[in-house]
Structures are given as C-alpha cells and as structure tokens.
Amino acid sequence: MQVLKFGGSSVANATNISRVIDIVSKAARMDRVALVCSAISGCTDSLLGLARTERGSAERQVMLDSLKSRHDDIIRRLFTGAEREQISAKVQGLFDKLAAAPEDEMVTYGELFSTTIIAEKLRCEGFRTKWLDSRILVIKNNSTLTYNNISTAVALEPEVEIFVAPGFICSEYEGKVTTLGRGGSDLSASIFAAALKANRLEIWTDVPGIMTANPKVVPAARTIPEISYQAALDMATHGAKVLYAPSVQPAMEAGIAIRILNTFEPENPGTVVSLLPEPEVAEWMGVTSTDDTLAGESLICLVSNGNINGEAACARTEDCLKKAGIKTLACSSDGTNVYVTVRLAVAREALNAIHREFFEVVPLSSLNLYIAGRGAVGTALVDLIRTSGERIAERTGKVLHIEEFSSDHGIAARVRKISPRGSIFVDVTDSEDIWREYEGLLREGINIVSSNRRALAVPFVEYAAMKAAAQENGVFLRYETTVGSALPMLESISAGANSSDELISIEAVVSCTLNRILSEYTLTPCTFAQIVRKAQNEGLTESDPRIDLSGREALRKLLILAREAGVPLEEE
Ligand code: ASP
Numbered sequence: 001m002q003v004l005k006f007g008g009s010s011v012a013n014a015t016n017i018s019r020v021i022d023i024v025s026k027a028a029r030m031d032r033v034a035l036v037c038s039a040i041s042g043c044t045d046s047l048l049g050l051a052r053t054e055r056g057s058a059e060r061q062v063m064l065d066s067l068k069s070r071h072d073d074i075i076r077r078l079f080t081g082a083e084r085e086q087i088s089a090k091v092q093g094l095f096d097k098l099a100a101a102p103e104d105e106m107v108t109y110g111e112l113f114s115t116t117i118i119a120e121k122l123r124c125e126g127f128r129t130k131w132l133d134s135r136i137l138v139i140k141n142n143s144t145l146t147y148n149n150i151s152t153a154v155a156l157e158p159e160v161e162i163f164v165a166p167g168f169i170c171s172e173y174e175g176k177v178t179t180l181g182r183g184g185s186d187l188s189a190s191i192f193a194a195a196l197k198a199n200r201l202e203i204w205t206d207v208p209g210i211m212t213a214n215p216k217v218v219p220a221a222r223t224i225p226e227i228s229y230q231a232a233l234d235m236a237t238h239g240a241k242v243l244y245a246p247s248v249q250p251a252m253e254a255g256i257a258i259r260i261l262n263t264f265e266p267e268n269p270g271t272v273v274s275l276l277p278e279p280e281v282a283e284w285m286g287v288t289s290t291d292d293t294l295a296g297e298s299l300i301c302l303v304s305n306g307n308i309n310g311e312a313a314c315a316r317t318e319d320c321l322k323k324a325g326i327k328t329l330a331c332s333s334d335g336t337n338v339y340v341t342v343r344l345a346v347a348r349e350a351l352n353a354i355h356r357e358f359f360e361v362v363p364l365s366s367l368n369l370y371i372a373g374r375g376a377v378g379t380a381l382v383d384l385i386r387t388s389g390e391r392i393a394e395r396t397g398k399v400l401h402i403e404e405f406s407s408d409h410g411i412a413a414r415v416r417k418i419s420p421r422g423s424i425f426v427d428v429t430d431s432e433d434i435w436r437e438y439e440g441l442l443r444e445g446i447n448i449v450s451s452n453r454r455a456l457a458v459p460f461v462e463y464a465a466m467k468a469a470a471q472e473n474g475v476f477l478r479y480e481t482t483v484g485s486a487l488p489m490l491e492s493i494s495a496g497a498n499s500s501d502e503l504i505s506i507e508a509v510v511s512c513t514l515n516r517i518l519s520e521y522t523l524t525p526c527t528f529a530q531i532v533r534k535a536q537n538e539g540l541t542e543s544d545p546r547i548d549l550s551g552r553e554a555l556r557k558l559l560i561l562a563r564e565a566g567v568p569l570e571e572e
C-alpha cells in the first residue's frame, strides 16, 4: 500500500487535477493506493468566511455561488455526458447539505467536494475506486481507534485499487465532525500511512520538496534531498509551510519515510524525510521564520541536524546580519538550532542574508597558474601567492594552483598544449623571445600576466596583435608591473587616452634603480662600482645591471607608457 497526498494547489483546477490523475494512475499500476486530498486552493478560507456570514443573506449566497461555480467549472472540464450529469448531481447534493450545515461544520466541506470529484474521475479512468469517509474513520486524538477503523475499512475491500479519502476532516470521539487543524491534510495522510503500514508515503505539493528557505522569500533556496524527522519537524514547527508539523509523528512512529514531491515537476526527487543517524558534524538544514504581526517582529530559526556550537553560530548569524545592516533584537541557541528575532519589516532581508551566509557558499574553483621564470620576481611571486592564497580564495572563490615546470625552456608552447581555457600564464622571465608565444596563448584562451618589459617593447604591429588577440578571445594581457613598480598607473593612462581628454605629458621617475644609484653616487663617498654592486645585491637591478645603466630599461618603460597613451612609437 502506498499513500499519496495532494495539497490544495495540486487540485486547484481541472488542469492540475489531470496531473494528479496521471501521477496516481502511474502509482496504482505498481501497488494499491490510498489517495488523500485537500480542498481546492482557497476553498477552506472561503468556507470559513461563509460560516461568518448571516444565514439567508445575499452575501452568503454570493459566496456559495462562487464556490459552486469553481467546482462546476472543474466538473465541466473533467467529465462529459452522463458522467458529468451524475457527478454534478452528487456535488449539488453536497452543496445543499453545506447550505443547511451548522456553521462550525461548513469548513469540512471543501475536502468532500474535491475528493468526490477526484474519486469519480479515477473511476471513469477504469480504476476500481472506493471513497472512504474520514469523518467516520479518523477519530481525533485516538490513534488506536483510528488505525483500527482505517485498516478494517481497507481490509473489507480487497478488490479496490485506489481508495480516496478527504484530508483534514475527522470526528471527535463522540462523533461530532471536526478538523485536524489548518494544513491538516498532511496529518491525515500520515495517519492513513501508519494505519495501513504503508511502504510509501508521498506528500505532493507545489514546491520541489522541503527547501533551505521559503523560495518565495529567498530565491536562492534549494531543495534538501534528505532530512531527519527531527530536523523536518523543527523546520515545520518554526515556519516551514511545506509540511504540517504534527504530520511527522505518525509516520515517524511507524518508521515510514515521508517523500515530499512537486506535482508540477513529478520527476524531481524532492525531499525524503526519514530516520537518519545523527551526523558526526552537524550540518545546516534550512532557515525558517514565523511572524508576530502584533509585536512587529519575526522569529527566524536556523535549523541544523545535530549538535552545534551555539555561541559561535549566534555570533556568525549576528555578524552576517550586521554586515547586511540589520539589527538583531535577540539571538539564542538550544544547541541544535539558532533563534534570531528581527523587526518584521526587515525579515525578508534577514532571511536572505542568513541564507547567503549559511547556504550559499560558492564551491571553490581552482585556477591554474603557469609561472615561467624563477628569478627574484618569480620567487617573490610564488611566496606571495602561497601566503595570501587563503585570502584570495575567500575573496574570489578561487584557489590558485601553481603548476610547476622543471625548466622555462619551451614552457609557453607546452602550456598552450595542455592548459585549460581561462588559466593564467605568468611571464616573470627576462627572456627576449618568449613574447612570440603570447599571441598563440591568448588565442587559446589563456590569460597572460607579464612583468617582462622586453615582451612589450616589441614592434608596434606585434604589440597591437597581442592586444587584439586578448580582446577577441575574452582573456586579459596584463603588465601593470612593467612600469611604476607596484603603483597601478597604466590603466589610468589608457583610460585617459581613450576618453576625450588629451594627454599632454607624463612626468615620472622612470627608473628607481638609476635614481638610487645616481643619488648615492652624489651623496656618499663610495665608488660607482661599490654602489652598483650594493644595488645588485639588494635585488634592485636587472640580472645584468648594464641594462639599467644603459638606460634601456627606462626607455622601454617610456615606450610602454607612450603606447598606453595611444602613441604608436617604436623602441628605436
Ligand atoms: N484544506 C485544509 C486547509 O486549507 C487542509 C489542508 O489543505 O491541508 O487548511
């Protein structure tokens, strides 16, 4: 036996009921079905409204007519001919009873309408169907009697393939008709499952299972594939509307897993609620909220599935709210969940902030770096990446992964062959000809970062070709460190050149090395050779200091600056 329950939006109109019929038909081909349904959406609210109107008043008639016409519309679309007339008469009979019913029983009619129509439709589809009267079988707060009633009723009908029972409604021990409370159809389904020792309990609704938050409030919410009875109960108790909290108990006691599925996406596996072993490390399951409109506050509950460090969790919660500019009115933990109170007006924002903090950790992706050159710059760069890797990961979500090569020989060509698009080739060599590989790398979708001035002081056509290759392939060619040490200035210069401004002049100390050596030469009694050697030892010069001293380095910087400013100069 399997128990399937469909909520109000799943049976809201003829189109949706047809989906339900499809799902139930498929299930019935595998095993017998007990089908429990809610009233069509909005019906229970209307009935409660109806009960507050005056008997015989025009207002009551209008409400009755509109409820009747919604059901008539469904009947018109689902049935034809004699069958339509038969079911119409049946539903009319129920409406007549409703009009005469005591006010406190009116609310129980919604499920009678919906299940009468659905049972009839399944019969027309060729299934041996039996409608069960939950008002007689389900006795409020008496599970022994209830289970006995249900199992006996089913045992009497071995031929029946599909039992159809109204959810929500039941009777008091003394026989008075009543309900299991708003949203109580889930509980009816759980009771039927326990009574029939069902091997499957499916609750079909309009969202894909229990989600990490209410998707109508938190768009990033996602389905929780598996959750323990306890965590599901916590979520339901503290505001998750997808499951009526009391419905967990009967299924849990009978050891039946509750599957929450989406009528509008039947292939989606949804959520399985079952007995799960307590995890070694607790995980966050979801965030729910209940509003206290009178106090103007919202109580947010962050649910976990185990033992948490309450103090740390509260601190993290308050911190993320603070960052979002939201004031925490109160925060506490019971060792499993975190409870936060915020003003009602900011509840939506708070739920999103907490969800972002606890449920939207973007998985780290790795980024390959191919570094050519292990001189002073290369070594410093590798050190820097190693020490700041964590911070980089935190800020960008990317783990930098340095790919080592035993030598720089032919490295660019090898990278071109093996490297995935989007990785970064770093040229910290002083090679004269590695630039010839740049364009090919860029065309393969590999980004380039270079501190190699020679690679940029190439003939202008080559320089332009590299830039074009980068742009056309959506990758970058960056060489900010070739000029101005660590100061970012190339970007400002090219931005200036690309705007309507005219660049008149650039003033700069273009060679720190020359500046340093020449200053020391005038200020100290040391010999020129001593000063150069000292600068060399401090790592201030190129490996061959003559390149600095000849002014070649300074000239190349000027060339890079000029080109950046839009002047197509050549090194010569
Ligand atoms: N129709 C009832 C209600 O709206 C029961 C249910 O849908 O579960 O509360």
Ligand code: MG
Pocket: 007, 008, 038, 183, 185
């Ligand atoms: Mg409902």
